[in-house]
Amino acid sequence: MKNNLCNCNCTSDRKEQFKDLQPVLDQYAHVPGSLITILQKAQDIYGYLSVDCINHISEVTGIKPAKIYGVATFYAQFRLQPVGKHLIMLCQGTACHVNGSEIIEEAISDFLNIKDGETTEDGLFTLNNVACLGCCSLAPVMMIRSSEGDETYGNLTKDSVKQILADIQKREKGV
Amino acid sequence: MKVVVGQGSCGIATGAKKTAAEFERLIAEKNLDVKVDVTGCVGTCYLEPIVDIYDDNGEMTRYVKVKPEKVEAIVESHLVNHNKYEEQAITAEDEQFVAKQQRVVLRNCGVINPENIEEYIEVGGYKAIEKVLTSMTADEVIEEIKISGLRGRGGAGFPTWFKWDAAKNNKGKEKYLVCNADEGDPGAFMDRSVLEGDPHSLIEGMIIAGYAMGAGEGIIYCRAEYPLAIKRLEIAMAQAREKGYLGKNIFGSGFDFEMRIKAGAGAFVCGEETALIASLEGERGMPRLKPPFPAAKGYWQQPTNINNVETLANVPWIIYNGGAAFGAMGTQQSKGTKVFALAGKIKKGGLVEVPMGLTLRDVIFGIGGGIKNDKKFKAVQMGGPSGGCIPAELIDTPVTYEDINKTGAIVGSGGMIVMDEDTCMVDMARYFLNFTRDESCGKCNYCRIGTKRMLEILERITRGEGKDGDIELLEELAMKIKDGSLCGLGQTAPNPVLTTIKYFRNEYEDHIYNKKCTAKSCKALIRFDITDKCIGCTLCSKKCPVGAITGAVKGQHAIDQEKCIRCGRCLETCKFGAIEKN
Numbered sequence: 001m002k003n004n005l006c007n008c009n010c011t012s013d014r015k016e017q018f019k020d021l022q023p024v025l026d027q028y029a030h031v032p033g034s035l036i037t038i039l040q041k042a043q044d045i046y047g048y049l050s051v052d053c054i055n056h057i058s059e060v061t062g063i064k065p066a067k068i069y070g071v072a073t074f075y076a077q078f079r080l081q082p083v084g085k086h087l088i089m090l091c092q093g094t095a096c097h098v099n100g101s102e103i104i105e106e107a108i109s110d111f112l113n114i115k116d117g118e119t120t121e122d123g124l125f126t127l128n129n130v131a132c133l134g135c136c137s138l139a140p141v142m143m144i145r146s147s148e149g150d151e152t153y154g155n156l157t158k159d160s161v162k163q164i165l166a167d168i169q170k171r172e173k174g175v
Numbered sequence: 176m177k178v179v180v181g182q183g184s185c186g187i188a189t190g191a192k193k194t195a196a197e198f199e200r201l202i203a204e205k206n207l208d209v210k211v212d213v214t215g216c217v218g219t220c221y222l223e224p225i226v227d228i229y230d231d232n233g234e235m236t237r238y239v240k241v242k243p244e245k246v247e248a249i250v251e252s253h254l255v256n257h258n259k260y261e262e263q264a265i266t267a268e269d270e271q272f273v274a275k276q277q278r279v280v281l282r283n284c285g286v287i288n289p290e291n292i293e294e295y296i297e298v299g300g301y302k303a304i305e306k307v308l309t310s311m312t313a314d315e316v317i318e319e320i321k322i323s324g325l326r327g328r329g330g331a332g333f334p335t336w337f338k339w340d341a342a343k344n345n346k347g348k349e350k351y352l353v354c355n356a357d358e359g360d361p362g363a364f365m366d367r368s369v370l371e372g373d374p375h376s377l378i379e380g381m382i383i384a385g386y387a388m389g390a391g392e393g394i395i396y397c398r399a400e401y402p403l404a405i406k407r408l409e410i411a412m413a414q415a416r417e418k419g420y421l422g423k424n425i426f427g428s429g430f431d432f433e434m435r436i437k438a439g440a441g442a443f444v445c446g447e448e449t450a451l452i453a454s455l456e457g458e459r460g461m462p463r464l465k466p467p468f469p470a471a472k473g474y475w476q477q478p479t480n481i482n483n484v485e486t487l488a489n490v491p492w493i494i495y496n497g498g499a500a501f502g503a504m505g506t507q508q509s510k511g512t513k514v515f516a517l518a519g520k521i522k523k524g525g526l527v528e529v530p531m532g533l534t535l536r537d538v539i540f541g542i543g544g545g546i547k548n549d550k551k552f553k554a555v556q557m558g559g560p561s562g563g564c565i566p567a568e569l570i571d572t573p574v575t576y577e578d579i580n581k582t583g584a585i586v587g588s589g590g591m592i593v594m595d596e597d598t599c600m601v602d603m604a605r606y607f608l609n610f611t612r613d614e615s616c617g618k619c620n621y622c623r624i625g626t627k628r629m630l631e632i633l634e635r636i637t638r639g640e641g642k643d644g645d646i647e648l649l650e651e652l653a654m655k656i657k658d659g660s661l662c663g664l665g666q667t668a669p670n671p672v673l674t675t676i677k678y679f680r681n682e683y684e685d686h687i688y689n690k691k692c693t694a695k696s697c698k699a700l701i702r703f704d705i706t707d708k709c710i711g712c713t714l715c716s717k718k719c720p721v722g723a724i725t726g727a728v729k730g731q732h733a734i735d736q737e738k739c740i741r742c743g744r745c746l747e748t749c750k751f752g753a754i755e756k757n
Contacts, residue, residue, distance in 0.1 A: 033457040095362045135220075
């Protein structure tokens with residue numbers, strides 16, 4: 001494996017490393033106001049925004065890394081750390097709060113032994129508290145994002161949430 | 176015959192996709208001549224998944240809570256034998272949820288297939304833009320909106336015609352129309368429903384608005400948390416382009432209009448106009464001083480008009496039916512209808528569109544069916560983090576911009592979170608302050624640091640460590656944050672605290688002086704006790720995660736309060752009602 005974790009200007013390596021992002025950069029690098037779009041697409045491809053990725057975007061677009069970092073940390077959507085295979089987005093909207101989303105969070109934390117923002121050791125799950133998912137009538141709600149798409153689960157209880165997670169675990173370990 | 180399965184995000188969350196797949200499987204298996212179609216959310220979220228079956232004579236039967244395992248019975252009874260399957264059919268009472276409403280914005284939600292432009296056209300879609308482009312001047316369009324009395328549905332309630340007129344009169348190289356679809360209020364989902372259920376009405380509204388102000392480009396700034404909305408908008412835009420409603424020389428009028436979607440990246444403050452524009456330009460979404468207003472200098476320093484989804488979705492109806500028809504609904508100052516998202520401790524949660532001026536009682540009890548499990552109604556929260564809690568004694572307040580403002584809350588974007596006797600109002604204030612503290616962009620000191628300090632005080636109170644003077648300190652800080660903040664986020668952030676102090680001061684005092692949580696919800700201030708109803712079945716002691724419950728078999732058990740973490744598992748477990756929460 002090439003040693004490309006450095007912060008020097010070895011752009012040729014990075015270009016190879018981030019070749020999947022190239023079409024996005026070709027399209028948007030020089031369109032003003034496209035930084036957020038580029039970061040969103042980069043995160044879609046790689047799952048998170050690494051330091052290398054930010055430096056690469058900086059080199060191609062000419063936007064300073066500090067500014068990219070500033071934008072990436074401003075918005076809730078961007079992550080600077082890799083996430084698990086299944087991203088649990090637990091709704092913390094008002095309706096979910098009133099209907100006991102804290103109890104659901106405790107149940108998930110208990111079952112997977114992770115807190116908000118953390119990833120399980122086996123890399124299967126990351127737990128993220130999010131603002132409203134907009135399914136307020138089904139509160140409490142969570143959305144689980146994986147390569148298979150987004151799945152929303154409503155009317156959660158302590159037991160149902162554990163069952164959902166256990167089913168995913170079983171499926172993953174069975175394959 | 177046609178089977179239509181409601182597939183908004185909420186329907187899908189309850190398994191509507193599996194229900195639709197099951198219908199398809201069985202219809203194919205039985206070789207029936209029935210089509211399975213999609214529609215958006217009809218608004219009766221508590222009945223999802225919802226399936227409508229249209230007979231050949233056009234008659235519709237609605238089935239509710241159709242889990243996949245219920246499909247076979249419906250197929251057998253209705254599709255094969257042509258008999259209504261009563262067991263899953265909607266009850267007359269539940270039918271009232273929609274029947275009692277007056278739908279303008281939601282007119283097509285849950286009726287048409289949002290992914291098929293033909294169905295929108297069939298119900299009169301794109302007729303308004305045709306009327307505008309073939310027979311009206313820009314001034315006439317603005318006049319019609321003025322007659323309708325339409326006000327911004329995003330929260331501020333500013334007259335829509337005035338904004339359009341200002342943008343029209345400002346000169347610029349380019350002009351932009353932006354639709355704010357960054358529905359950030361936790362507890363509000365009206366816009367999501369329109370975007371998912373009737374995207375064409377928004378597109379048509381935007382073309383009309385673009386024509387009125389002379390904008391050539393429309394941008395929809397949509398939340399990234401709404402992937403289905405973005406997908407359906409993209410489909411709708413492509414179809415509109417193909418039909419010639421978007422693009423060059425629409426209806427041969429010489430008017431060109433293009434549209435695109437920009438996905439937001441998750442920041443509540445981007446609901447503020449100038450922050451939204453900064454975000455569109457790829458920057459951190461931080462508000463700036465006004466004036467200049469966006470109508471003069473907005474996106475890329477050009478005249479820009481920003482309207483909310485619901486506002487724009489009203490526009491085609493107003494143009495088609497006339498401003499006077501819209502203005503005839505509602506009250507003198509607050510005209511037309513408004514969509515509310517009813518959620519929280521409510522029996523029938525969902526979307527409710529009613530003429531302005533109905534009372535809170537009409538909406539919560541008349542349509543929403545009252546409080547879950549028949550508990551006592553305590554308050555309703557309106558306006559999200561910028562709004563406030565309206566107590567039970569004000570339930571006969573009419574829902575208009577003016578009357579709700581008088582209570583200290585705001586109509587806002589339309590979220591209505593209902594609370595019962597188990598909801599702690601101090602905890603509610605803490606919840607909202609935690610939200611605004613998190614979402615403050617950090618530009619103004621008072622908003623950045625003040626919300627943090629207020630939150631710390633509230634956290635202390637809910638932990639049972641409140642002290643004399645805390646309430647006054649909260650009030651003082653609240654006024655300073657209001658005065659010292661540049662944008663609406665900071666100016667309104669203290670509202671949830673101020674309204675709860677105003678109406679529920681006794682709860683604050685209970686926490687601080689009596690170390691008691693009135694609603695028995697703050698963990699630090701409650702305790703569990705075992706009464707003499709205990710028969711000594713030992714189940715609770717087995718379930719207790721920290722081994723705090725001891726006692727002999729067939730003898731009354733006891734809880735070690737030192738060890739107890741107040742998780743409440745014993746209370747849930749006990750079959751004899753022997754555990755008391757105090």
